[in-house]
Amino acid sequence: MSIACVMTESLPEISARRAPRIRRLSRRALPRDTVALARFLIGKLVVRELPGGTAIGRIVETEAYLADDAACHAHRGMTPRNRSLFLEAGHAYVYLCYGTSYMLNMSSESAGIGAGVLLRALEPLHGIELMRRARKGAAIAALARGPGRLAAALKVDRRLDGVDLLSPGPLWIGCDGRGNLDIGQSVRIGLTKAADARLRFFARGSPYVSGPKRLRP
């Protein structure tokens, strides 16, 4: 993604004089620990480069899935589906849930350790029309509120499983220096296993966070 590419599109959400300077996250800068990484990713940007343009959203909700965690797909060892969770921190793990929705995760530990962070919701910032087309005209507030919606809005599917999110490519994660948000914490959403662990993080007060109101105080 180049600044020029952002500025050539005449979208109201980012004015020319405030064009974002987005830098890819460096692997060195990532927190070592999965929980710290889930918190760290709040406020960072997901950049999706598509033939029709670039879609960008700010991460406002994440969940940590630990190596020692019954709710983590890697909990019972590596399988063809979950092998991306065992890649060095910063790789995409994408899978289909309930036959209808893709989930986008980022691997979070050293190579060989299966753990990750689920990206649950974005504040749409740029390429909103692109995302709305992918979401059948949904309201902006609901474009990427929920993990399945997030993946749909960014056209993320299994083809992006294993992609390095810290390298140039179709999908990467960056920072624009404005990510200092008030971060709340709660139990994770929708789980049947290990449902009591408070491993969900969200930007307090953001209307783009998913889940019932009691879980986003």
Next chain:
DNA sequence: TCGCGGATGAACT
């Protein structure tokens, strides 16, 4: 604002 049920498909036991 909430809780419910159906649609959906791939991986795993």
Next chain:
DNA sequence: GTTCATCCGCGAG
């Protein structure tokens, strides 16, 4: 055959 970290539309309160 079972499981799964969801979405959507609907109806109750």
